[in-house]
Amino acid sequence: MSSTDELTVGQSVAALRxxxxxxxxxxxxxxxxxxxxxxQVERGVQPVERLSVLQALADALxxxxxxxxxxxxxxxxxxxxxxxxxxxxxxGLRVALTGHPALGTLxxxxxxxxxxxxxxxxxxxxxxxxxxxxxSYTAMSERLSALLPQLEAAVRQAPAEERAELHSLRARxxxxxxxxxxxxDEPDAAWVAADRALQAAELAGQPLExxxxxxxxxxxxxxxxxxxxxxxxxxxxxxVLTPRCQEVSCPPEELSLLGAMNLVTAVIxxxxxxxxxxxxxxxxxxxxxxxxxxxxxxxxxxFGPTNVEIHAVSTAVDLGDAGxxxxxxxxxxxxxxxxxxxxxxxxxxARAHAQRRHVGEAVAALLSAEGLAAEQIHTxxxxxxxxxxxxxxxxxxVPEQLAGLAERMAVV
Numbered sequence: 001m002s003s004t005d006e007l008t009v010g011q012s013v014a015a016l017r018x019x020x021x022x023x024x025x026x027x028x029x030x031x032x033x034x035x036x037x038x039x040q041v042e043r044g045v046q047p048v049e050r051l052s053v054l055q056a057l058a059d060a061l062x063x064x065x066x067x068x069x070x071x072x073x074x075x076x077x078x079x080x081x082x083x084x085x086x087x088x089x090x091x092g093l094r095v096a097l098t099g100h101p102a103l104g105t106l107x108x109x110x111x112x113x114x115x116x117x118x119x120x121x122x123x124x125x126x127x128x129x130x131x132x133x134x135x136s137y138t139a140m141s142e143r144l145s146a147l148l149p150q151l152e153a154a155v156r157q158a159p160a161e162e163r164a165e166l167h168s169l170r171a172r173x174x175x176x177x178x179x180x181x182x183x184x185d186e187p188d189a190a191w192v193a194a195d196r197a198l199q200a201a202e203l204a205g206q207p208l209e210x211x212x213x214x215x216x217x218x219x220x221x222x223x224x225x226x227x228x229x230x231x232x233x234x235x236x237x238x239x240v241l242t243p244r245c246q247e248v249s250c251p252p253e254e255l256s257l258l259g260a261m262n263l264v265t266a267v268i269x270x271x272x273x274x275x276x277x278x279x280x281x282x283x284x285x286x287x288x289x290x291x292x293x294x295x296x297x298x299x300x301x302x303f304g305p306t307n308v309e310i311h312a313v314s315t316a317v318d319l320g321d322a323g324x325x326x327x328x329x330x331x332x333x334x335x336x337x338x339x340x341x342x343x344x345x346x347x348x349x350a351r352a353h354a355q356r357r358h359v360g361e362a363v364a365a366l367l368s369a370e371g372l373a374a375e376q377i378h379t380x381x382x383x384x385x386x387x388x389x390x391x392x393x394x395x396x397x398v399p400e401q402l403a404g405l406a407e408r409m410a411v412v
């Protein structure tokens with residue numbers, strides 16, 4: 001067993017750096033990072049979760065990844081273990097995605113009942129998005145699991161003049177599935193759903209729906225830590241939309257999607273510890289939001305000035321800038337956004353307080369988030385991680401409210 005086996009990653013980095021006679025500036029230069037980033041890693045403020053970043057650190061320090069972070073901890077990260085123990089609200093929807101979506105229609109086994117029209121399906125898809133924005137995943141999963149096969153059968157049997165609209169509804173239905181799977185830490189299923197949404201959007205002849213599907217796909221890739229693929233999905237949309245949105249006549253829907261893709265790219269860069277690129281994309285999203293002048297919900301992205309600031313908080317926390325996150329959060333009023341967005345904002349506020357070791361403030365934010373979207377908070381890997389960190393920070397005197405929250409979330 002090496003001497004670093006019982007240390008945190010940050011402590012291991014600091015010990016190995018000193019053993020090699022390197023300063024934080026030296027290690028930062030080897031990594032192509034800032035000295036501040038190295039300091040935050042060593043203090044445990046900036047988490048190092050991606051294997052590629054661990055490998056780069058190990059290479060710069062002249063050690064193996066195993067010495068930097070024992071293999072057992074990489075193979076079975078604690079938050080994922082805890083998530084497996086949690087109930088999964090989307091099991092039925094995952095099953096609905098399995099296999100061919102309407103195999104019977106290939107064998108001419110259509111229903112004898114009249115096939116619903118696009119007018120019948122449209123309010124059902126709208127309601128599913130309302131459920132997702134409210135983080136009502138159990139009810140949403142049940143409804144969507146029944147609706148998807150109906151939509152798939154309908155688009156294959158409908159008159160030609162109805163198919164484009166049915167494909168568009170399919171795209172939106174698969175997008176709501178993708179968004180929900182990401183929020184419930186099921187990124188592989190999210191990828192499948194986003195890919196089906198993209199195909200349906202193209203068949204519908206709706207290029208903006210294709211971009212919206214790429215937005216969902218990028219989030220799935222982020223959660224899978226497939227950063228290059230997430231960047232490609234976001235960048236491809238930004239490259240196409242940017243020149244279009246420089247025109248005075250650019251529709252607000254296109255501005256919304258361009259802004260949303262800039263927020264995705266900001267998240268990607270924050271997860272990579274790239275502070276300058278993160279801030280650049282947040283500022284570009286701010287400029288686009290100011291041009292829109294209001295909070296909107298085009299393609300269910302909830303893009304607008306408020307959501308930009310929520311992302312500014314989230315990315316600041318990812319970068320370890322808890323002070324900046326809390327300063328921005330103090331100016332945010334998210335009450336007009338969906339319960340899902342409000343809860344995620346409060347989760348990031350809790351994460352920032354946890355970084356500052358403000359246990360009481362962090363617990364208060366988590367309880368408020370739980371009150372808005374319990375299903376989301378109980379299963380989200382970041383929420384479970386921050387609750388676990390707060391319990392550890394509390395030592396033997398865990399506050400009663402925190403202990404109750406940990407019990408409801410089955411966090412050990």
